[in-house]
Amino acid sequence: METTLGQVNASSVLFFLVFICITLGITYWAAKRTKTTKEYYAAGRSITGFQNGMALAGDYMSAASFLGIAGMVSLRGYDGMIYATGWLVGWPALMFLIAEPLRNLGKYTFADVVAYRLNQKPIRIAAAVGGILVLLTYAIGQMVGAGNLIKLMFGLPYEVAVLIVGVVMLAYVLFGGMVATTWVQIIKAGLLLGGVTVLMLIGMSHFNFNPGELYGAIQTQYSVSMLNPGGLVTSPLDAISLGLALMLGLLGLPHILMRFYTVPDAKAARKSVMWATTFIGYFYCIIPIVGFTAAALVGQNIIKKIDAGGNMAAPLLAEFVGGTPFMGFIAAVAFATILAVVAGLTLAAASAMSHDLFLNVFRSGKATEAEQVKVAKISTIIFGVTAILLGILFKGQNVAYMVGLTFAIACSGNFPAILLSIIWKKITTQGAVWAIVIGSVSATVFIILSPTVWVEVLKNKEAIFPLRNPAIFSMSLAFLAAIVISLMAPDKEAEAKFEDEQLRTFLGVGAE
Amino acid sequence: MAKSAKEIVQSERFRDLMRKRWSVSIILTTLLFIIYYGYILLCGYGKEFLGMKVGVYTNYGIILGVLVIVLSWALTGIYVIWANNVYDKEVDAIKKELIK
Numbered sequence: 001m002e003t004t005l006g007q008v009n010a011s012s013v014l015f016f017l018v019f020i021c022i023t024l025g026i027t028y029w030a031a032k033r034t035k036t037t038k039e040y041y042a043a044g045r046s047i048t049g050f051q052n053g054m055a056l057a058g059d060y061m062s063a064a065s066f067l068g069i070a071g072m073v074s075l076r077g078y079d080g081m082i083y084a085t086g087w088l089v090g091w092p093a094l095m096f097l098i099a100e101p102l103r104n105l106g107k108y109t110f111a112d113v114v115a116y117r118l119n120q121k122p123i124r125i126a127a128a129v130g131g132i133l134v135l136l137t138y139a140i141g142q143m144v145g146a147g148n149l150i151k152l153m154f155g156l157p158y159e160v161a162v163l164i165v166g167v168v169m170l171a172y173v174l175f176g177g178m179v180a181t182t183w184v185q186i187i188k189a190g191l192l193l194g195g196v197t198v199l200m201l202i203g204m205s206h207f208n209f210n211p212g213e214l215y216g217a218i219q220t221q222y223s224v225s226m227l228n229p230g231g232l233v234t235s236p237l238d239a240i241s242l243g244l245a246l247m248l249g250l251l252g253l254p255h256i257l258m259r260f261y262t263v264p265d266a267k268a269a270r271k272s273v274m275w276a277t278t279f280i281g282y283f284y285c286i287i288p289i290v291g292f293t294a295a296a297l298v299g300q301n302i303i304k305k306i307d308a309g310g311n312m313a314a315p316l317l318a319e320f321v322g323g324t325p326f327m328g329f330i331a332a333v334a335f336a337t338i339l340a341v342v343a344g345l346t347l348a349a350a351s352a353m354s355h356d357l358f359l360n361v362f363r364s365g366k367a368t369e370a371e372q373v374k375v376a377k378i379s380t381i382i383f384g385v386t387a388i389l390l391g392i393l394f395k396g397q398n399v400a401y402m403v404g405l406t407f408a409i410a411c412s413g414n415f416p417a418i419l420l421s422i423i424w425k426k427i428t429t430q431g432a433v434w435a436i437v438i439g440s441v442s443a444t445v446f447i448i449l450s451p452t453v454w455v456e457v458l459k460n461k462e463a464i465f466p467l468r469n470p471a472i473f474s475m476s477l478a479f480l481a482a483i484v485i486s487l488m489a490p491d492k493e494a495e496a497k498f499e500d501e502q503l504r505t506f507l508g509v510g511a512e
Numbered sequence: 513m514a515k516s517a518k519e520i521v522q523s524e525r526f527r528d529l530m531r532k533r534w535s536v537s538i539i540l541t542t543l544l545f546i547i548y549y550g551y552i553l554l555c556g557y558g559k560e561f562l563g564m565k566v567g568v569y570t571n572y573g574i575i576l577g578v579l580v581i582v583l584s585w586a587l588t589g590i591y592v593i594w595a596n597n598v599y600d601k602e603v604d605a606i607k608k609e610l611i612k
Contacts, residue, residue: 078573082555085580089548092588096537096544100595215569227571228563229555239552247548267600274592281585285578423534499521506530507603 004324005306005315006155011328013154019191019336020168026183030176037372040177041108041351047182047262053275056259058185059344060250060276061192061283063145063337064403069284070317071310073291074303077218077226080291084284086243090250091277095270098251101422103260103269104504104511109348110257110414111356114421117497119429121361126436128356130413131254133440134406135349135383136390138253139342141402143391146338152312153331158395165335166388169343173350173380178262181343188333188340193279195333199314200286202321203293211289217296226295238467242404245471249407252414255348266508290314297321346383353379401452404469408447412474413440420482422505425498431486439478446470520610529602536594540587547587551580 034040047055065087073080106112111127143162150161172180207213218226232239250256260269294303294317306312315334319327354376359367367375416439417432447453449465467473503509520526554562554576562573 078577081574081577082552085548085551085577088581089544089584092544092584092591093541095588095591096541211574212567212569215571215574219569224563227569227574229559229573232555234556236553236556239556240549243548243552267596270592270595274588277585277588281581285581288577499517502521502526502530503517506526506533507607509607 003302003306003316003319005312005319005327005331006152008155009324009328011325012331013328015329015332016335019187019332023180023184023187023336023339024168024171026187027172027176027180030179030183033179034175034177035373036369037108037355037376039179040373040376041258041347041355042261043178043182045262045264049263049268049271050275051182051186052259052263052268052272054189054279055182055185055262056256056272056276057279057283058187058189058192058340059255059259060280061189061337062142062341063149063334064141065284066192066196066287066337067149067311067314067334068309069287070291070294070314071303071307071312073288074295074298074313075300075310076230076232077222077292077295078228079230079232081288082229082232084288086246088277088281088284089243090247091273091280093247094251094256095273095277098418098422099260099269099273100266101505102257102418103263103266104506104508105422105501106261107512108258108261108355109351110252110254110418111352111360114417114432115360116421116501117494118421118427118432118491120365122429122433124356124360126433127414127417128352128361130409130417130436130440131352131356132349132383133444134252134410134414135254135345135352136386137402137409138255138406139345139349139383139387140390140394141399141406142338142342142345143387144394144397144399144402146335146342147391147395149311149334149338152307153315153334159392162388162391165339165342166384166391169339169346170381170384172339172343173346173384174377177376178347181340181347182259182262184340184343188336189279191333192337193283195330196283196286196290196314199318199321199326199330200289200293203290203297203317206293206297206321214289214292214296218292221296222300235467237472238469241467241469241472244475245404245407245411245469247411248415248475249411249471252410252412252418253406254352254414255344257418258348258351259344265511290317293317294320342387346380346387349383350376350379353382398457401447401457404452405444405447408443408469408471408474409440411471412443412478413437415439416475416478416482420479424486425495426486426490427482428486428489428491428494430489431482434485435478435482438481439474442477443470443474446474515610520606523606523610525602525606525609529599529606532602533599536591540591544584544587547580547583551576 115123146165147158147162294313298316318330358375417435420427451463454463
């Protein structure tokens, strides 16, 4: 099969330009509705549960999961599917444990929740730094991915691709704030779900819409081992640790948590998670089919020839079943996917810098609306430019570990502090701060010493830390630190405020 | 007369609401862990079972993989149904009785 992938083709450029025009048009419309902090960070709390569910799905389904899992299934078969299930199971946990309390207790950031009863400044600093660390590692992975993917798909130079993503994303966030970002996420989620559905349906039409026939083709073309679990789960401790990071890491991702403040109340927050789980669950059910179909129709040799990691399996399948125009569409969807995710990250980072650090730390909660919005916009530029520069700096680096690092820090650094501040009366300022610090630092250090970085990136012979996924240890350390430190020096003042907090957590009394 | 936060929180009705809410959360979270980690452990130690064919080519592994996603979704749905029908009503009742 000859492919036009990697050349600038008219259809992909056209689809992409249409997407850019529509989204920039929305940004222009949104800019008029983005004057106050409530509008900039939380879209005026005017987003409905359904819309927010769609936007959450748009925030969460990254190019890594779209192209990456399809590629993994196409080359490694069943093991890719195990990965896909892991990406969904965080959503029910988010619903059961923190979604509604988070909405009731907070205003714009998850730090609002942790700082509710505690000493504002130290908590805000720790939570902002922990949050920004998560967002930055996530952004590096996305930016490097963007550069590489766009180079493969459109033939653009790496730096140009990173720059386009950075500049367009900045335009959304800077002028349109949360309103524009939300609609970009919604459109992207719609395009991604629609595009993948069409891809799957046309692919399956080659197998009379019978999954059995598809698996038969895989088994005859390759071997039955493609349909069986292989080497992904070898060490149970590692597998459990990865599962924990994927599941509970979601509960510590600032850009996801921030979305709960865009809806009017806890009931709408609940609805958002239900819709998000529906869309994301559907997505991860059909992505493996896309991967298998690509393996059967396009063939592993061609997929590997274009990209050794298999990332181009889905666009190649699109070209095979729908010709260059359809491939152009899927490529444009992948581009839009990256843009939307990076926009969400940048807005969350801006809120951490301006709402947590500027307003609540430097100004002790006293600043005018105009000042806050101005600082939020400056923060947006700072984070956006940093992401672009880091994207270029990390060119050619193996950043596969970045996603793992992001989820490990999120579940070890942010999640324990959030959960304990909601459910545990005795948590103290010191306890929460040290949970964030110890969780984030230990997750980072363990990953650097693990086989993924110490051996594969730094080329040492043997890893110092045996697990690829440290979450089980780093998260336990964070919980332990929070509990021991809180019990050593009780804070009666914080305990006394717990009743007010519970009233708000459960009844929504006084929620903003 | 409006009651203080402390009085409301210490009322039997509120404590009951909290107990119910966390029981439901803990039960559902435990089920989620059992479903997900059961599957992961099967992928590690039950490879032969997962490789067994259900149809001509489809095997238990593929069915169970999809089932993990469907069941996780269903647990979320159960929570929503419970919250809409039980929790919200109780919250409204408490608000009326104790706050106004």
